[in-house]
Amino acid sequence: MRLIDISDEMHLFITGEFLLDQNQLSFCGSAADTPVTEQFRSFSTHNPTVLQDVAIIDCHSNGVQAIDISNSTNPTQAGYQD
Numbered sequence: 001m002r003l004i005d006i007s008d009e010m011h012l013f014i015t016g017e018f019l020l021d022q023n024q025l026s027f028c029g030s031a032a033d034t035p036v037t038e039q040f041r042s043f044s045t046h047n048p049t050v051l052q053d054v055a056i057i058d059c060h061s062n063g064v065q066a067i068d069i070s071n072s073t074n075p076t077q078a079g080y081q082d
Contacts, residue, residue: 001045001057001065003072018067018075020059054078 003016045065049056053070066079 001048001055001067001075003069003075005072015072016069016075018065018077020062020065 001018002014005013005015045057045059047058050069053068055067055069055075057065057067059065063080063082065077067075068078069075
């Protein structure tokens with residue numbers, strides 16, 4: 001999930017990013033990265049609901065995430081449900 005500053009519509013920029021463990025480069029090729037994971041799972045986010053300080057996002061193959069976005073440069077996990 002990325003947070004994007006749109007205050008200047010001509011110069012958008014990413015202010016922060018939240019990554020699941022499966023989105024980290026270190027996951028690729030690790031023991032957890034199985035053929036089943038490679039062929040049948042996706043760890044992208046979709047269907048965001050954004051409130052003032054929290055974003056609720058669905059993650060393919062990783063449940064629902066609550067992300068604290070009160071600090072737009074450092075979004076952090078506030079909770080999750082598998």
